[in-house]
Amino acid sequence: MRKIFLFISGFLASVVFVLASNVLHQTSEDYFLAKALGKNPLKINENLFSANIGNQINEAQLGSCDISQIKAKSYLSLLVNQQGESKIIFEKNTEQKLPIASVTKLLSAVVAEEFYFGDKIKISSQAVNQLETTGELRAGEWLDKKELLKIMLIESSNDAAFALSEQFTESGFVGLMNLKAKDLGMKNSIFFNASGLDPEDVKMQENKINLSTANNLALLLQNILLNVPEILEITSQKTLPLYLENGAFHHTLQSTNQLLGENPYIIGGKTGLTERALGCLVLVLKTNKQNEYIINVLLGSLNRFSEMEILNTCSLKKTLELIK
Template sequence: MQLVFVLVGLFLPSLLFAQPAAPVVPAIAARAYVLLDFTSGQILASHNAHERVEPASLTKLMTAYLTFSALRQKTLQPGQVVPVSARALKTIGSRMFIDPGKPVTVDELMRGMIVQSGNDACIALAEAISGTEEAFAQMMTREARRLGMKNTSFVNATGLPHPQHYSTAHDLALLAAAIVREFPEYYPLYSIREYRYNNIAQANRNRLLWTDPTVDGMKTGYTENAGYCLVTSARREARRLISVVLGAASDAARAIESQKLINYGFQSYDTVRLYEKNQPVATLPVWKGASSVVKAGFTSDFYVTLPKGRADRLKANIESMQPLLAPIGAGQQVGTMKLLLDGKPYRELPVVALEAVPVAGILGRSWDSIRLLFK
């Protein structure tokens, strides 16, 4: 049995502009792409989002994620000197050109990995964290699963081609968002335009860092099979969008197509907070509890991304998971909020108990048992 509560007063006057047509996604010349609103977590545009592809140097987002985690856990230190193996020094592909006769620190390797896309830096960091690149790759895949990256498998820290090394546009968007959200102290590394090491200056290959001042990261990638790839993060006022473009035709094309997606997201949508953290959005009946009702809501601020000018067409229903039987723990799901836009399903989110409801005494439980027989 479900009880449905229709929420009224869902009125956002700052967004009421006449714009009846739904946003039309521009044509994107890429094998796959995703546009993600960072705050609401909504996908605003996608194509072949779950198709497995070769991630190329976008792999280094996960190498960086695990490096940042090691720094936070203090198993690595920024100034720590890292021994560099022959394997790291002799790796193929893009490099930061580590000097075997000169000590290199974790901090230098991070910049070499992020700005210069150095494969040698990635292997050195992987070996410093896990002992071998193979062990590190296993850690990468485990972490991918924890982050919800269901169609990703890593076999190396660099992105060099391998049949069992793959990801998707959707999964890479999740990874990029996790870096921005979890490591704000390290994310600014992705905005560095140039890094000099061993008297060799290399520019960041992300062209949008020069052409769009709202872009502050993230990572490029290329192999012959993967094509030209780019993960981009941009912030305009309070909003942040993350785009993933895979398999573009050229270096210039990946920047152009990414810019199209970013502009589309900012120009066509608004992200607004509907409910505050711990704000009750419904009071639901409880059976066999010390209280006959429980306040329900969200344990974090609830944001929704909407096409501009269509907020007045948004309606919300809460379906309660009836019968709700005590005991109920704080944070336990007690219902589902279903958002309708123009009468069509738009989003669904779990609604949780904002307070605990312990069981009633024997008389209260017995009385509710009798009442439930007639429900």
């Protein structure tokens, strides 16, 4: 009888311990996620965009535009301000889930900025073997997060994106990307890799492709604009000599964004191009009003730069009408 009593007591104690452990684990996990995914206060950096404030929009200089000339699968032009308010200027199929190619790297940058607090990152041979011809990374060299972010965002380096994701294990990093997307309200987005490459180029099943919508990407850009403008600042660079922390010259970064320098109102953005995604491009533009911006998103285009020029012109002209 005593043995039975001891057995039952031990069993009940084990159950209580397991339940308590699960509750503690869940509580700790919830606390971590709440802490990690908590929204930052708005922090528009006016110095970041001061060079553009003097470029007042002149309707006569903008020329004519015809929004019907844009044949992309989806586009969105959104007017936003520092208070987080927004107004749709133009839209087409903004809820259609489409591949977004290297536009993915904007979310990768947000995750790296928010979650990675390490020092130097050693470049692995697997990182330099990613599909691309940019980045000029070498296996065994050490770079810090800021340097890799510049290479990833300006040159759209898949090597740099993979190197950043490796610090969490690639699957762990992608998990954080999906958590962050959910936190931002990007309900119609899913991510399988940090670079945006088509699945066949990263040896994944063909259905495991990064997808999002124009509306969801506008939410991402709005978050970057308001909370992590340093990411936008990096993407505003057409060319940038990259010097490492020790002062050594690495190489000169060349932006993949052909519209930088062509339109004085552009303050940043990101390109994307794969066989399945076609051409993608997202931009942020300054308007005549302080702390007011235009977010333009273009997905599934055969002529992304020329079509984005049309969207830029039409949206800038429309903002002039709105403030008259």
